[in-house]
Amino acid sequence: MKVYKRTSEGKWAAFDDLSPLPRKLRILLKAVNGKAPEEVYIKSLSAFGDVHALLQSLEQAGLIADRGQRSSSKPSAAMAPPTPAQPTPQRPNVMPVVALPGLVMPGLVTPIRAAAAPTVHTAAAGPKPAPAGANMFERTEVLPNDRAHGGRSSARPVEWQVLPVLTDDAPAPQGLPLRMPVLGLPGDPPTLTTEMTDPVALAAMADLADLADLADSARLQTPPASKDAFVAGPAWGASAAAPVGLAVNVPAPAFDATNPAALALADLAALSARDAMAELAALAESSARAVPSHEASPLASISPENLLAHNALMAAANDEPIADAATTRATVRHAVELMSNFLLDHVPRAASQVLPEVESIHSLEQWAELMDGYAAFVAPAGELGRLHLLQIRRMLAQALQAADVGSKGWYA
Amino acid sequence: MGSLSNIVFILSPQAVTALANKGKGLEPRLHTVLNLVDGVTPVVQYLPFLKMLEPVEEKFAELEAMGYLVRVGMVSPLAVKVFQDSVAAGASVTSLPNIDARTADSGFMPLD
Numbered sequence: 001m002k003v004y005k006r007t008s009e010g011k012w013a014a015f016d017d018l019s020p021l022p023r024k025l026r027i028l029l030k031a032v033n034g035k036a037p038e039e040v041y042i043k044s045l046s047a048f049g050d051v052h053a054l055l056q057s058l059e060q061a062g063l064i065a066d067r068g069q070r071s072s073s074k075p076s077a078a079m080a081p082p083t084p085a086q087p088t089p090q091r092p093n094v095m096p097v098v099a100l101p102g103l104v105m106p107g108l109v110t111p112i113r114a115a116a117a118p119t120v121h122t123a124a125a126g127p128k129p130a131p132a133g134a135n136m137f138e139r140t141e142v143l144p145n146d147r148a149h150g151g152r153s154s155a156r157p158v159e160w161q162v163l164p165v166l167t168d169d170a171p172a173p174q175g176l177p178l179r180m181p182v183l184g185l186p187g188d189p190p191t192l193t194t195e196m197t198d199p200v201a202l203a204a205m206a207d208l209a210d211l212a213d214l215a216d217s218a219r220l221q222t223p224p225a226s227k228d229a230f231v232a233g234p235a236w237g238a239s240a241a242a243p244v245g246l247a248v249n250v251p252a253p254a255f256d257a258t259n260p261a262a263l264a265l266a267d268l269a270a271l272s273a274r275d276a277m278a279e280l281a282a283l284a285e286s287s288a289r290a291v292p293s294h295e296a297s298p299l300a301s302i303s304p305e306n307l308l309a310h311n312a313l314m315a316a317a318n319d320e321p322i323a324d325a326a327t328t329r330a331t332v333r334h335a336v337e338l339m340s341n342f343l344l345d346h347v348p349r350a351a352s353q354v355l356p357e358v359e360s361i362h363s364l365e366q367w368a369e370l371m372d373g374y375a376a377f378v379a380p381a382g383e384l385g386r387l388h389l390l391q392i393r394r395m396l397a398q399a400l401q402a403a404d405v406g407s408k409g410w411y412a
Numbered sequence: 413m414g415s416l417s418n419i420v421f422i423l424s425p426q427a428v429t430a431l432a433n434k435g436k437g438l439e440p441r442l443h444t445v446l447n448l449v450d451g452v453t454p455v456v457q458y459l460p461f462l463k464m465l466e467p468v469e470e471k472f473a474e475l476e477a478m479g480y481l482v483r484v485g486m487v488s489p490l491a492v493k494v495f496q497d498s499v500a501a502g503a504s505v506t507s508l509p510n511i512d513a514r515t516a517d518s519g520f521m522p523l524d
Contacts, residue, residue, distance in 0.1 A: 013505050020508040022458055023450040047434060049444025053464040060463045060506060327503075 003067040004032030004055060008134065010063035015333050022064070027355045028054055030337060031344050032064050047352035114383075177314050328364060331399045335392055339374065342388050346381040364399055371396065377388075416472050417456040418492045419486045420513050420520065421449050427480035445471045446480055452513040454487045460499050460508070487511050488519025 006014060006029065013019040014029040021029065028048060031041065042051045058064045265281075270294045343351040354377045362369045371393065378385040423431070427446055430436070435443030444467060448458065455472050462468045473521040475481045498508050513520040 020510040022453040024448045049447050057462050057464040
């Protein structure tokens with residue numbers, strides 16, 4: 001079973017306007033996400049024709065490469081006799097859950113007031129006392145990320161995550177170390193993490209927390225349908241009373257699309273948001289059975305204009321608009337990728353019809369015009385679709401606000 | 413019949429119908445090529461990216477003969493030569509010129 005990923009040339013060819021790759025092949029190339037096996041593309045993109053031959057052609061052209069067999073090693077490993085000392089598996093430091101103030105989602109993360117000063121583990125310096133006001137967060141449920149990253153079961157020990165919490169009266173210092181949990185295997189030493197001191201990273205995290213706040217507030221307005229629908233406990237009240245987080249205290253710096261670290265962090269933030277939204281959607285779906293559908297999600301009524309107003313309220317007084325063409329272009333491209341991926345993942349039947357339209361978006365104006373039609377296509381995805389739309393509309397509103405270009409598109 | 417390298421094709425109404433029916437009645441490889449036609453890309457620009465569907469140019473000719481493709485214009489022979497030379501020199505995709513009809517370098521000329 002082949003699992004293709006885009007090569008560096010493939011990434012360029014998929015997203016750069018100067019790419020000589022024919023338009024519809026670019027769509028297929030964009031669909032290659034490095035995770036899904038080839039069979040998934042062959043089945044879900046049958047409208048492309050001989051997808052197998054197309055993927056092989058792209059491979060020959062050096063635009064995609066096989067990641068190697070992913071699952072074939074698992075059965076043999078399972079059948080092998082256990083060895084007394086297993087070496088620590090080499091794996092990337094994936095950071096699937098980002099627990100932050102303002103991102104305290106019911107059932108996902110529970111803040112626990114520690115009686116004594118909690119301890120922060122640091123990769124370099126070892127344990128040290130946490131800063132004043134720090135809270136301890138414990139994951140109380142299994143997240144879908146657990147299975148997505150390595151396929152390990154919920155029986156794994158859950159790591160404690162110690163995060164500093166910002167409050168209104170304690171403004172956030174720049175360079176605040178943000179801890180990100182890394183899921184561990186039994187016997188793993190406490191693995192940590194990157195200290196995020198980059199203000200761009202803080203801004204990306206602020207966006208993530210903000211998005212989760214919106215989703216959370218929607219949840220708070222929807223009464224739990226049953227005892228089982230939500231995880232009861234302090235998380236429910238705690239999330240409503242969560243201290244004001246980074247979104248207010250940290251002025252958002254300009255997003256630099258030419259900074260690879262910024263792009264990577266933005267991708268990370270998007271990934272985490274998507275995972276968080278997936279979890280929220282699953283919970284909301286179970287609760288929505290007992291309430292009329294039109295009351296189930298107030299998110300659906302949020303328009304770009306409202307979000308724009310929301311952003312204006314949230315912006316710090318000294319925020320400056322970010323308005324250069326490269327940033328706008330990067331945002332548009334990122335949104336197009338998000339929309340393409342969502343279509344392919346969740347509404348594959350409609351994907352072949354809509355993808356050319358989505359892929360043709362080259363300006364904020366085109367993007368705004370397409371949103372109504374896009375919303376119709378995404379509607380079958382249910383709550384997840386609505387949350388996805390919220391994210392896209394929010395990106396659009398932010399991009400419009402940042403670019404402030406009126407009717408000027410950047411694409412000639 | 414001359415070379416189709418510099419020709420830009422567009423789908424005929426018949427082709428649109430065929431694609432809406434998922435290429436029913438069309439040979440799979442022809443369906444694949446037909447699906448890739450976008451109305452701006454000259455035939456030569458498909459060739460480096462469709463090695464597994466060769467001979468691609470013949471497939472375009474066949475689809476045109478079947479009435480699925482209509483010529484909408486052509487790019488300049490010079491642009492085609494530059495593109496072909498780059499491919500022959502083994503240039504990576506990042507160094508290949510984009511000569512689709514939307515670019516000024518293509519010298520695109522619409523047909524009546």
